[in-house]
Amino acid sequence: MRPRPRLLLVASVLAAALLLASCDSDGDDGDTTEVRPFSEVQATEFVFETDPSDPNRGIFRVETTEPMICAIVWGETEALGNFNNSLAMNGTGIINHDVFLPGAQAGTTYFFRVQGSTADGTLYQSPLETFELEGEPAVAAPGTELPSGLGANLALAGEVTEVSSEFSAAWAGANAIDDDLTTEWSSRGSGDDAFITIDLGESQPIAGVEYLTRSMVDGSAITTTFSVVLDGGERLGPFDASSPAVPTVHAINAEARQLRFEVENSTGGNTGAIEVRVFAPE
Secondary structure, three states: OOOOHHHHHHHHHHHHHHHHHHHHHOOOOOOOOOEEEHHHHEOOOOEEEEOOOOOOEEEEEEEEEEEEEEEEEEEOOOOOOEEEEOOOOOOOOEEEEEEEEEOOOOOOEEEEEEEEEEOOOOEEEOOOEEEEOOOOOOOOOOOOOOOOOEEEEHHHHOEEEEEOOOOOHHHOHHHHHOOOOOOOEEOOOOHHHOEEEEEEEEEEEEEEEEEEEOOOOOOOOOEEEEEEEEOOOEEEEEEEOEEOOEOOOEEEEEEEEEEEEEEEEEOOOOOEEEEEEEEEEO
16 A cells, blocks of 8 residues: 555655654764654554455554654564555544554564654654564465456556546556555545546456455445446446455456446445456456
8 A cells, every 4th residue: 555645745754854863862963852752652552453354464553642643664674664654644643543554464573663743843753663463374365366257357458547536646546457456546535426437448348347445444435336337338236346355256248448437335435446357258
């Protein structure tokens, strides 16, 4: 999952400030900048769990005593390398920090730090620690075992020509046809009105469709059913949307060049898709 540009900027500034403060504290220029222990603003224990909707990512949770811009840096070695923050933050300080950890799997030990800043500019950081998600490691990428009668995913060679909205460039519609479960298309609050149109380049026979919904930790942005409009005419569905934990391909018998996937029912908010798939006959 890619960070939003605004959050990425905030996170980058925060990381730079923490690094600068750490360097200045050891220097001889008299700078009194200080990084305080994160425990001073930590209201709950750090919690790590496997995302029930996606076995290929984890969820980190913590509450703070006051609103903060907060992030977790983590990785398989002490070099860390991954930087994630709450999608609910949207550039402002919050108390409940629920953060997706894309690629984190059960059975692997990860190193991490939590760091953040309060409204008065005070910087906080936790010591280097480790976590491990409970459960069994995912044995294969979700959706790789297809029902019989299905061939290649035609959407991978297609083009997204229209979307209801995009939260930002980092959440573009093209992310829904890149065969990458760590990227997503997110609308900007389209809810049940969200849609995405894929152009296959030419009219082709189609044997199946799948809509792999995105989701938020707070339960919003989940598409439950969707429909497909073929070349601006025939409407198919509604179909049940799928999740990485429960991939669901729906068999159809059609021929079309353009397919418009429309959200029929959802939990509202920034609905969208991790992947939208269009399968040729076997």
